[in-house]
Amino acid sequence: DVKVTQSSRYLVKRTGEKVFLECVQDMDHENMFWYRQDPGLGLRLIYFSYDVKMKEKGDIPEGYSVSREKKERFSLILESASTNQTSMYLCASNRAYSNQPQHFGDGTRLSIL
Amino acid sequence: AQKITQTQPGMFVQEKEAVTLDCTYDTSDQSYGLFWYKQPSSGEMIFLIYQGSYDEQNATEGRYSLNFQKARKSANLVISASQLGDSAMYFCAMRDLNAGGTSYGKLTFGQGTILTVHP
Numbered sequence: 001d002v003k004v005t006q007s008s009r010y011l012v013k014r015t016g017e018k019v020f021l022e023c024v025q026d027m028d029h030e031n032m033f034w035y036r037q038d039p040g041l042g043l044r045l046i047y048f049s050y051d052v053k054m055k056e057k058g059d060i061p062e063g064y065s066v067s068r069e070k071k072e073r074f075s076l077i078l079e080s081a082s083t084n085q086t087s088m089y090l091c092a093s094n095r096a097y098s099n100q101p102q103h104f105g106d107g108t109r110l111s112i113l
Numbered sequence: 114a115q116k117i118t119q120t121q122p123g124m125f126v127q128e129k130e131a132v133t134l135d136c137t138y139d140t141s142d143q144s145y146g147l148f149w150y151k152q153p154s155s156g157e158m159i160f161l162i163y164q165g166s167y168d169e170q171n172a173t174e175g176r177y178s179l180n181f182q183k184a185r186k187s188a189n190l191v192i193s194a195s196q197l198g199d200s201a202m203y204f205c206a207m208r209d210l211n212a213g214g215t216s217y218g219k220l221t222f223g224q225g226t227i228l229t230v231h232p
Binding site: 009031033035040041042043044045048058088090092094095096098099100101102103104105106107109 | 117119122146148150155156157158160163165204206218219220222223224225
């Protein structure tokens, strides 16, 4: 079974802090994704990566950056956290050039105080 | 740009009855895929069913089936014989299968429908 692991289920940080959300997958997937989920808005894509050190902006990249130094790990970085970044963050991965679904982690509920 | 619309914020169904969750999509692409995911209150996203735009038959997976009407651009999820454990948020999503000649697998999601199954 594919396993996508997010480092924290719940996280509380303060405004202005630099926040790291980590995601690791164990199925050698090329593609990895970060979404945020807000009520009434569904899931919105922040960033994705299709290879090591490669990244592409999604629909809402402002205020975020990402890092992919190894194939299995994709990190989301909030450079200076703000209260409007309080949300549920979901990481996903899938194999390139296939119709396979994305496999998701359990999500991180991030609160910025 | 792709767009997914789920017009039902909430749905209620009696246990053991069937329920249909609506999903319409908008795309100019000829080759695309449609997915349904379930998200229980615990938060994880569970893949349920997939339909490719060129698939001639409606997809089925156990109690889940997809009513795919390409001309109407709709991909409704049908859950038969509802169970209490089906209570969850359900998301419809679409993927462009020809993004720039490669498929990065990016998904566009709808807003979701909360399904409540009553005993």
